[in-house]
Amino acid sequence: MVVAIDGPAGVGKSTIAKMIAQECNFYYLNSGSFYRAYTYLHVQEGKDPMDFPSVLQTAKHYVLTVDEGHICVDGKNIEDQLHTRDVDRYVAKVSAYPPLREFVNEQLRRISKDIDVVVEGRDITTVVFPDAELKCYFDAKPEVRAERRYKQHPEGQDYESVLREIIERDHIDRTKPVGALQVAQGALYIDTSYLTMGQVCEKVLSAIFTLKGE
Template sequence: MVVAIDGPAGVGKSSIAKMIADKCDFYYLNSGSFYRAYTYAHLKAGKDPFDNDGVLNTARKTPLTVEKGLICIDGKSVEDKLHTPEVDAVVAQVSANPQLRNHVDAQLREIAKGLDVVVEGRDITTVVFPDAQLKCFFDATPEVRARRRFKQHPEGQSYESVLKQIIERDHIDRNKEFGALKVAEDALYIDTSHLTIGQVCEKVLSAIFALKSEANR
């Protein structure tokens, strides 16, 4: 079973997806972490993050794996490198690279083969897993999302700078030529602005259990 969770930056996709995966004993995948890991690797090598061909070449050469839900390069977790201000500043542009998106999409589909997975990220429900058994789209106001992101990663930045990044990221994500952020017609839409993580999780779990019950009839 594939549970695909879509939505804009800072909406709570990761926290809720991890909780769902844990409660259902599903494999957890985060497409955004792939783009962030490749961005980190490219920046670490001192290369131009706006060179699309160069970024794609970095991605193809980077030995990236997912181990126990953690993104690893050369077998070592790089989770603590994925949300630095340096990565945050350019990852939206990096992830807009159509060839890189195709590369990451293929990786995600290959990993998910034959597994029960919860996979989250932008365009997950519309492009990467359009046939997912359950599609969810989480939303919230930019201000709410900025507060959440700032609370998670307060170091080296202000709330105002995070809000600015969120608004800029929304514009880029919604206007991408390929993989633009949008709500799938058959997605379960949840506005998380005034809901706790637990409340959102319960809504998704109810949908999963309903699908499983229907499949077992």
């Protein structure tokens, strides 16, 4: 079974996807971490992240694997390097490059073949797995998402600049020529603004149990 979750930054996709994966014993895949990893590896090589064809070359040079939801290069977990300011600044732009999207999507489909998986992203329910057994779209107001992100890293940027970056990333994600963030047909739409994590998880689990006939 494929459970696909889309939604904007800070809405709770990773948190809930991990909870569902644990509860149902499903494999967990975060498509955003592929785009983050390629952005990181490219910048790490001292190359320009705005030169998108060259980012694709970098991507083709590395073999990424996923170990318990963590992205690894040559077996080394690089998850800690993926949430830096540099990566945050460029990843939405890098991920708008259609050939890179195709490259990432192929890998997501290959990894998910014949397994039970919960996968999250921006175009997972619309482009990558339009036939997923369960499609979810999580939403929340930008102010609520910025507050959550701010609380995640209170030592980092102030609330106002977190909110500005969220709004900017929303704009890029919603206006991508290919793979733009949108609510898929037939998706379970959940506004998480006033729900606890447990309540969101319950709604998704209940949809999974219904599909399984449990």
